[in-house]
Amino acid sequence: MIQDRINEKSPWQDITEGNKIFEAATSKEFCTGEWRTFTPVFHEEKCKQCLLCVPVCPDSSIPVKDCKRGEFDYDHCKGCGICAKVCPFDAITMREGK
């Protein structure tokens, strides 16, 4: 993992040349969900699995498995509320805070 090599405690001597990252898809490890000030809440009982919410999420934070959406990926969801706006069945509501 990239964090093992460089992290927020690394001295400057350990920083890779030009800050280059020698791994792919490392953004998964960067938990940007911390920035959230509003949080979407999933009401599974109301969900019809129409999957309209999935493609509109700018942070790919609604995982789909076997054609069904699951719980939000709160490590990366920024709480923008687009999914809640799009859902035709009130299966997503927004709550203030993380």
Place this chain on the structure above:
Amino acid sequence: MAIRERLSGNEAVAYAIKQINPDVMPAFPITPSTEIPQYVANYIANGEIDTEFIHVESEHSAMSATLGASAAGARALTATSSCGMALMWEELYVAASDRLPIVLALVNRALTGPININADHSDSMGARDSGWIQIYAESNQEVYDNFLQAFPIAEHKDVMLPVMICQDGFITSHGVENILLVEDDKVKEFVGEYEPEHYLLHPTEKMAVGPYAVSNYYMETKRAQRQAMLNAKQVILDMAAKFEQMTGRKYGFFEEYRMEDAEYAIVIIGSAAGTCKAAIEEIRATTGKKVGLLKIRVFRPFPEEEIAQALSHVKAVAIMDRSEMFAGSCGPLGAEVRAALFQAKSQAEVVNYFYGLGGRDITVQDFMQVYDNLENIANTHVVTGMYDYIGLRER
């Protein structure tokens, strides 16, 4: 045997590029550097080199494409002047912070405005904080020699920084001079093949170039970048020594001309040094006064201690700037040389003059006047005209 030729500074740089045969050259024309990509395009069209020439729509794209090619693993370069470089500004910083060893053939020209196409150093001096190594030339021979040393310095594993090879627009870029060229096979051996350790087209290694760095990483990244610039000092000297072995021509951070016993010294960058040397010979021959010149070749990294050391025995120094920085006080060279002298507790009297802005001529007579001023200042210990302009019309 070296090859005797007569070339303009632009031809000399283009010839060096032909001998190096780099992988990629994206470029956009701007006076007075236009000839460089033009000659290179000719070499490519004639099948003499197999460099990939990219026709871009602006200098912003030229530098972006050069960065991209370098990150991919290519030996890449471009050429520009003045406002062309201004349009590259953003990428200049990216090139340095991403540690891409690209080379820029810069033909110094005044920045607009007022619009002007002639030589001064406002373009490269404005980019002095961008993290590029900057090497300046007095003559066509020097810009050719500097260009041959550029890639070996940039690509050295302790450095990995972009290098700007600067020459004065029109004065050297279009002036034809006698020149000694190095044989092709010797150039190939000196410059070598570029074998990057990490590059985007690597078949197995995954890599991201230029990632976002939050404040927890930015400062450490910058400190590491500083180290590369510090390391560059030794590498520049090593390459100069290697180059001297090959050609007999000696280079360092600066040239000391008649400095052994000098009491009055001028510090200058670029082609005007030649005029200054003529003044020195004239003064020494007619009056015997001990006048000398420190011609800065490497401005980035700035050889602070070495400059102070070289000036340690003089009574008075005139630092000559070919660009304004509108501090209302000194110019860029003046600021840094004075700081170096202060740090070294120098007792020399110092003045900082502006000259040659927008291509204004400076004459042997002008330099003789400067040396006269220095003698006066040294005798009276009163510094008048601290930030004077040389060759300015005044009422």
